[in-house]
Structure formats: C-alpha cells, structure tokens
Amino acid sequence: MPKIVDHEQYRKELLDKCFDLFAEKGYGSITMRQIAEGLRVSTGTLYHYFPSKQALFEQLAQEICEQDLSTALAELQGAQTLQESMEALGRYLVKNEDYFIKWTYIWIDFCQHKDSKEMLKNSIFKRNNQRYQKVIGDLFGIQDSVLASFVLSFVDGLILEKLWGNETIDFIEQCALLGKMLTVYLPQYPAEIKAQTHVLSSLES
Amino acid sequence: MPKIVDHEQYRKELLDKCFDLFAEKGYGSITMRQIAEGLRVSTGTLYHYFPSKQALFEQLAQEICEQDLSTALAELQGAQTLQESMEALGRYLVKNEDYFIKWTYIWIDFCQHKDSKEMLKNSIFKRNNQRYQKVIGDLFGIQDSVLASFVLSFVDGLILEKLWGNETIDFIEQCALLGKMLTVYLPQYPAEIKAQTHVLSSLES
Amino acid sequence: MPKIVDHEQYRKELLDKCFDLFAEKGYGSITMRQIAEGLRVSTGTLYHYFPSKQALFEQLAQEICEQDLSTALAELQGAQTLQESMEALGRYLVKNEDYFIKWTYIWIDFCQHKDSKEMLKNSIFKRNNQRYQKVIGDLFGIQDSVLASFVLSFVDGLILEKLWGNETIDFIEQCALLGKMLTVYLPQYPAEIKAQTHVLSSLES
Amino acid sequence: MPKIVDHEQYRKELLDKCFDLFAEKGYGSITMRQIAEGLRVSTGTLYHYFPSKQALFEQLAQEICEQDLSTALAELQGAQTLQESMEALGRYLVKNEDYFIKWTYIWIDFCQHKDSKEMLKNSIFKRNNQRYQKVIGDLFGIQDSVLASFVLSFVDGLILEKLWGNETIDFIEQCALLGKMLTVYLPQYPAEIKAQTHVLSSLES
DNA sequence: AATGAATGAGCGTTCATTCAT
DNA sequence: TATGAATGAACGCTCATTCAT
Numbered sequence A, B, C, D: 001m002p003k004i005v006d007h008e009q010y011r012k013e014l015l016d017k018c019f020d021l022f023a024e025k026g027y028g029s030i031t032m033r034q035i036a037e038g039l040r041v042s043t044g045t046l047y048h049y050f051p052s053k054q055a056l057f058e059q060l061a062q063e064i065c066e067q068d069l070s071t072a073l074a075e076l077q078g079a080q081t082l083q084e085s086m087e088a089l090g091r092y093l094v095k096n097e098d099y100f101i102k103w104t105y106i107w108i109d110f111c112q113h114k115d116s117k118e119m120l121k122n123s124i125f126k127r128n129n130q131r132y133q134k135v136i137g138d139l140f141g142i143q144d145s146v147l148a149s150f151v152l153s154f155v156d157g158l159i160l161e162k163l164w165g166n167e168t169i170d171f172i173e174q175c176a177l178l179g180k181m182l183t184v185y186l187p188q189y190p191a192e193i194k195a196q197t198h199v200l201s202s203l204e205s
Numbered sequence E: 001a002a003t004g005a006a007t008g009a010g011c012g013t014t015c016a017t018t019c020a021t
Numbered sequence F: 001t002a003t004g005a006a007t008g009a010a011c012g013c014t015c016a017t018t019c020a021t
Helices: A004-025 A032-039 A043-049 A053-066 A069-076 A082-095 A097-111 A114-140 A145-163 A171-185 A195-202 B007-025 B032-039 B043-049 B053-074 B082-095 B097-112 B114-140 B145-163 B171-185 B195-202 C004-025 C032-039 C043-049 C053-066 C069-076 C082-095 C097-111 C114-140 C145-163 C171-185 C195-202 D007-025 D032-039 D043-049 D053-074 D082-095 D097-112 D114-140 D145-163 D171-185 D195-202
Strands: none
Touching: A004 A032, A004 A043, A004 A053, A004 A097, A032 A043, A032 A053, A053 A097, A069 A082, A069 A114, A082 A097, A082 A114, A082 A145, A082 A171, A097 A145, A097 B097, A097 B145, A114 A145, A145 A171, A145 B097, A145 B145, A145 B171, A171 B145, A171 B171, B007 B032, B007 B043, B007 B053, B007 B097, B032 B043, B032 B053, B053 B097, B053 B114, B082 B097, B082 B114, B082 B145, B082 B171, B097 B145, B114 B145, B145 B171, C004 C032, C004 C043, C004 C053, C004 C097, C032 C043, C032 C053, C053 C097, C069 C082, C069 C114, C082 C097, C082 C114, C082 C145, C082 C171, C097 C145, C097 D097, C097 D145, C114 C145, C145 C171, C145 D097, C145 D145, C145 D171, C171 D145, C171 D171, D007 D032, D007 D043, D007 D053, D007 D097, D032 D043, D032 D053, D053 D097, D053 D114, D082 D097, D082 D114, D082 D145, D082 D171, D097 D145, D114 D145, D145 D171
C-alpha cells in the first residue's frame, strides 16, 4: 500500500474530530485557526489535508451522510410492539440529544451555503433523507410514505425545539404519545413487528 | 429644524426590510455593508438607527415575535372542526412556506450566537415559545400541554424538512393526517370548536 | 450693532466651554459630537460657528494665548520678599492645578499638529512664551533671562509631573524651596520687590 | 519547520522601531496601518506580534522604562563635583534632546488615555518615576526627596519648553545654573561625590 | 509532511463633515 | 439660525490562505 493510505486515514480522523467543532460554533463563526487548534495541528497542516474551509466543511457534511446510521439505529431494534418501538425511540433521542442538535446545526449551516447546496442537494442530501424515511418505514413497520414523513418531521421538530432551548419538551413523553396516536390510528397495525428483520441491510442500497 | 424623519417609524421600516436579508445569508455571514446596501442606506445611517449588528438582530427578533404571531395566526380562525383547523393550518403553511423557512433560519442562526443566546433565551425566546404553545392550545382546542408540544414540534419539523430541501413533504397532506390522527385519538373532542373565540386577545397576556 | 456681534460673542462663549472638553479627552480622542453635546448644541450648529474641528481647536489655542494671564497672575502681586512671592506662587499653582494641567494637555496636543504648529509657532506661540518670561521677570524681580527661563522651566516641570500622576510633588514645598535657593543664590536681591508695579500693563505690549 | 524567526527578538525589534512612530504622531493619531507601514510589515503581521494597539503601546512604554533609564544615565557617571555632574547633565540633554522630546510626547499621550492610565499608573508609571527620583538622588548625591523632585521637575520643564518650541532655552546654561544654585544652597555638599558608585546597580531593585 | 509567520481584503464600527429641512 | 439625518472614508482588528523553511 502506498503512503496515500495513511494520508487518507489521517484525513478522515481529522474530519471526525471536526464534527463537534463545527457544531458548537457554526461554520461562519469558527476559524481555521480554532479548528487547527482543536485538532492539535498547525493551520499549515490543516491546509495540507483540506484545500479550503469550505471544502473541509463539505467533506464533513459528506462524511456525516456516509456514516452509517445503522449502528446508531440498531439500538431501536428488538421492540415487539409499535408502542415499545416509540418508547425506545424516545430513550434513544434523550441519550443522543447533543449529537442530534449538533447534527442539526451542521446541516442547517450547510443549507445556507447555496452553491454547495445545489451541488449536493441532488445527490447525498436527498439520498440521505430517503434513507431516513426508509429506516422509519422498516423500523416501525410504517410503509405509507406520508406516515413516514409524518414521523420524520415530528422527530425533527422535537430536536429543533430542544435546539431552541425549549426545556419543557420531554422526548420520552412525546414519543410515547406518538406511539399511542399511531396505535389508535392504525388498528390494522400488527401486534408484532415482523418487517424489521432486514432494516440494516436495507441501508446498504 | 432637522430633516423631517420619524425616527422610530423609519427604524421599524428598516427593521422589516432586514428580515429577508438576515434570513437569506444568516446572521454570521451577512455584513453590515450588505445590510446597508440592501436597505439602500449607508453604513453610517444604519448605525444611526441601530447601535450594533447584534442590537439590530435582536430588535428584529423582537419585532418578529411581537408582530407576526397574532396577525398571521388570525388567518387560522374560523374552522368548525379540528379537521378543518388542521387543513387550514396546512394551507397556511403552504402559503407562508418561504416566510417560515426564513424565520427558522433566523432563529437557528441566533441560537448559534452564544452570547445573545444566553441573554435572550430567558426573555423573548422562551416567551415566544410559550405563546406558540398557547396559541395552538386555543386555536385547536388542545389544552393538554404535551399534546400542544406535539403539534408544535410536528409543525417545526415540517418546516425543517422543507428547509432541508425535502420536496416530498406535502404540508396539506401532512396536516390532514395530523387532523385525522388527533380526531381518532381524541374521541371526546367536540364536533365544533368553541374555545377559540378569544384566541387573539389571549395573545395580549 | 449688526448681528455679527451676537454671532461673535456666542462663538467665544462656545470656545470658552471647549477648553475643558479638549483638555479632558485630547484633540484626537474627543469627537465633534461630544463637543456639541458638551456645548448643548447640535453638530450642525457647531459647524455653523466653526468650519472644522481643526479650526475650532486652533481658535481655542489662540484664545488661550490671547486670554489675559494678568487676571490670574494678579494674585501673585503684593508679596514683599522673593520668598513670599514664591510661596504665593506655590499656593497659586495648587489652587489652579487642574487648569494648568488642562492647559498643558491642550498645548501639547496642539504641538503635535505639525502644520498648525509651523503656522502659529512664530506668531502667537513664541510671543506667549516671551510674555511668560517677562511676567516672571517683572513679578519676581528677576531680570536675567536665563534665570527667568530657569523658573519657567521649573514651574512647567512641576505641572508636568503632576500631569504624569506623580502625587509626591508638593507645589508649595517645591516653590518654597525655589525661593530659598534663589534667595541664597541672589544675595544682591533687594529686600523689597519694587519692580513689579507695572507688571500687568507690560503685558499689553 | 516554520520560517525561522526568533519571535521574541523580532517582537523587540519591531517595538524599538515603534518609538519614533508613536512619538511623531501620538498614540491617538497614529493608525495601526501607519505603524505597520513604518515597520514595513502588514497589519496582519503587526497583530501577529501584538494583540492590540493598546498592548503594543504598553509594551513600548514598558520597554522604554526597562531599558533606557540605566543605559542612558550611565553616561552621567564619573563627574567629580556636583557642578560637573550638572554640566554633564546639560550636555546629555542636548545630545538626546530629540529622544527626550519624543519620550515626553509618548508619556503625555499615554496619560490622556484614561483606561490605560488607571491600569498602569500604579505599576510601570509610578515605578518609573520613583526610579528617576532615585537615580537623581544617587547620581547627584541628593538624598532629600524634595530636592530630588525639584531637580526632576526642572529637567522635565526644560524638555517641555523645548517641546513647545522655546528656542531660547539652553540646556547647558540652565544645568550649569542649577549646579551653581545647588552648590550655593548646599554648603554642606561634599567637594567630591562619593555616593554614586552603585547608581546603576541600584536600578535593579 | 509539517510549521507558523506573513499577507491583505474585509469585518464591525466611528466620526468629521454635509445638507435638507 | 439651527437641527440631526446622512454619508463614506478610515479606524482597529480578524482570518482564510500562502509560503519559506
């Protein structure tokens, strides 16, 4: 293997560490010096691995998309009923609240970069969203895309409210409520969720 | 006698025009020069009316909170059933989609600015959120705060998805679905909504 | 009398009030707005009476020069011995400490304006200094110009030390010391000072 | 490896070159761009070495205090009598007239900057003045603090008069006069000055 | 590969000055 | 005469980026 492997690997390591940095200060506010300091390298080194701040950010955004959501969502499997699924979702959101808020910050930052937006919207971005919808469908046994969008939007909104400092929102309570409403709304809903067997492998596509 | 200008009124006019400017580029990215250009005044004039960029932004945030909530939501009154209410909400979201997306950008930008965040979270910010929740309660006859948060989060999420370029989301469809789910979930829900008479006046509090 | 008299008079009133303003902040640091506020007029009015900040400052410098020092120095007359004269000088300096420090600030500010410096150095400036030297000669019966310069420099230095925050300097003590030294140094000094009769009128020249 | 530059040394080189720049225009009037130009570096580089204009100025003030006092006054040693000492002082003042005038400008500028005044008056400023007084005492064998202040003020005043363009002042003549006056005033004064052996080392304290 | 010194355009902001009223 | 709104060049300072080492 040529040296390029090490280079690439190191680049990815740096990229990973950038997540928190961008999330905490925002694209516009964080400086390359601060990023370099956070990564424990010099600005020169940073520019050795990334041609520009914009490129670094876009690679980070890419990386987030590429990162397999499967490992994270794996926790949600195993529930026997929809209600249990939703309660697991609530616990999962609580546990990863910080991560989701940061993730949200970064995406929104990204969306304000119009040029890159158009560049990526059609590829990674949309694909990512579709994945989420699919995961929801598989995970919760919701095949109707409108219903999947409903759940997705609701979860987005929960995180957004938290991001806005709304401390009255309780993820567990809200997800439980969603579970109850869905259960009532979907009388045809099977007692046991059988469809989720291949959730993770379905993400590969 | 000086040039005849109603200082306060002109200030508000400028403020209104700032909304789009901030929304399009974000607080951190737009410059005072760009704002001045967008407003067709010099930077000096801009600073004549607003002591700093931060102050300008905060006044804008205030203004949005003060004004739009009541006037905008006024349109949602008049529905006879919850289902109708939700369908009106859907149409309202569609109609003001751009506005809400911009509004969302502005708030999120604001949140990444930590200093102002701490300064305002306790005042305008929280108060605004409480208002929204109250409006939802009054408007849709939902008194349960958990349920109100549910609806609020759902609406937030719809907008966020749109902001993220998710074009598969249909506000009307989604709101209709919410209506159906709520109707099923709340069998005790009265056929006619009577509670909403004083929605707007309740905003005064 | 034409209106110009009022104009001129008002101009001088404004000028007088500028003394403290310039002295406290310095030419470079004070703004025309601050001056206008201190004068209780608008900037427009300020510019109606003075064509520019520089001109205002130069007129002030002129004014200070023109102001008859006689009234102030009059207090120093009446001493019967050199020692008494010097003690009176000490008390006088203590009493007007603030004024002299401000006066010194303004002059030094003025000296840093090279253009105006050259313009005025030869006229008002030098004449002013000669006057001081003359006053010292007449007042203290010191005819030797070197000795007069000595006393002048010493007094300048006392004020400068105070301006620099040296709180250990005691004007009265220092002037008394000067008196003693001069008395010892000038054994031929007459017991009574007779030469000072026309001190004030000599300033007219 | 970075560009090979001794950061500290280069910083001091820049600092030295700043002396004239500040002296000629004054703290308030000179701009960082002008300083950068005078130093033949970019503003960015200037800020790479000094965090702010104020800090640059304070470091300069420090530097002056630390360095010049001892090295400069070293020249004054070696006189056998008070009269000789004073004549050496006169020659020294003539030789360094420009330097002292600039030095005076710098300090006065500094004093009109209130914030820094309060910050430093207690530290560098006062300490510096005390040192000067001590040097005078040691150098001229003057132990009485009132007398030391007298000499200090007189020297300050000489420089101030020169700064004000008074060309009739002759440092040598004036210092010789001071010498004579002191000699007459201090009959107890020893024919040979013995106390000054350790003047310079006394500055260490 | 790695460093950090160097750059300069551009930021938020100020302020002497002008001018419509 | 008097006002204060308006201007824009210039301020102190920042920061993405380049480059000599």
